[in-house]
Each structure stands twice: as structure tokens, then as C-alpha cells.
Amino acid sequence: xxxxxxxxxxxxxxxxxxxxxxxxxxxxxxxxxxxxxxxxxxxxxxxxxxxxxxxxxxxxxxxxxxxxxxxxxxxxxxxxxxxxxxxxxxxxxxxxxxxxxxxxxxxxxxxxxxxx
Numbered sequence: 001x002x003x004x005x006x007x008x009x010x011x012x013x014x015x016x017x018x019x020x021x022x023x024x025x026x027x028x029x030x031x032x033x034x035x036x037x038x039x040x041x042x043x044x045x046x047x048x049x050x051x052x053x054x055x056x057x058x059x060x061x062x063x064x065x066x067x068x069x070x071x072x073x074x075x076x077x078x079x080x081x082x083x084x085x086x087x088x089x090x091x092x093x094x095x096x097x098x099x100x101x102x103x104x105x106x107x108x109x110x111x112x113x114x115x116x
Contacts, residue, residue, distance in 0.1 A: 024036040024037045024059055024063040025037070025044060025057055025059045025063060025064075025065045026057050027044065027047040027049055027055060027057045027065075027068040027075075028049075028051070028055045028057070029050075029051065029052065029055075030050055030051075030052075031046040031047050031048075031049065031050060032044075032046075032047070033045070033046070033047050033057075035063075036063075037063040045079075046079075047068065047075065047079055048075050048079040048080070048081075049068060049069075049070050049073075049075060050070075051070035051071075053096075054070060054071050054090065054096045054097045055068065055069065055070045055071075055097065056068060056069050056097050056098050056099050056111070058099050058109060064077070065077040066109075067082065067099075067109075069085075069088070069090075069097050069099075069111060070090065070097060071088055071089075071090020071096045071097035071113045071114075072086075072087075072088050072090055073085055073086045073087075073088065074086075074088070074111060088111075088113050089113055089115045090113030090114065090115065096113055096114035096115065097111065097112065097113050097114070098111075098112050099111050099112070100112070
């Protein structure tokens with residue numbers, strides 16, 4: 001009986017968990033954005049980014065926007081280019097930008113760009 005309970009709980013865990021909100025705001029395309037913190041999802045104020053391919057958006061665990069990029073520039077939550085955030089070597093013709101949180105750090109991210 002105990003094994004069945006533990007097995008059942010294990011299979012229910014994905015349905016009991018909640019998203020952390022780190023990818024709830026998307027900026028992409030021609031100055032477009034979607035907010036998944038609302039039900040139904042809503043549009044976001046126009047971004048400063050204009051791209052047809054690659055983009056990345058990162059929010060904190062509460063869903064508050066931190067930064068976004070198309071691989072050429074990095075923009076903060078106020079849609080301004082961040083310090084040292086211009087002149088990146090990403091290629092907008094490929095999926096050439098992604099971010100990774102630095103292990104053990106809550107506020108530091110690595111931004112990777114790919115140049116074709």
C-alpha cells in the first residue's frame with residue numbers, strides 16, 4: 001500500500017507544481033511582447049527590439065522582466081540598452097542567442113550568442 005501511495009504521489013507531482021515565472025514575459029519579433037502572468041495572456045508594452053528570428057527574454061521568479069536580447073543588443077526592463085550591451089556578435093538569421101543562469105547565483109546570467 002505504501003509503495004502505491006508513493007508511486008501515485010510521484011506521478012501527481014508535475015500537476016501539483018507551479019511555474020517559477022522566469023519565462024513568463026516574452027519579447028520577440030517586431031517590437032512585440034506577451035505577458036503570461038495574466039489569464040488570458042496579454043500584450044506587453046512595445047519593446048525596443050526588432051528581430052525576425054532569435055530572441056531571449058528573462059524574468060525573475062515573480063515574472064518581472066529582467067532583460068531581453070536578439071543577439072545584437074541587450075535591453076533592460078525599461079527597454080534601454082544595458083551597459084556593455086551593444087555590439088554583440090549574434091546572428092539574427094539563426095537561433096543565435098540564449099541565456100543561462102549562473103549556477104549558485106540568483107541575479108547573474110550568461111548570455112550566449114552564435115555568429116554564423
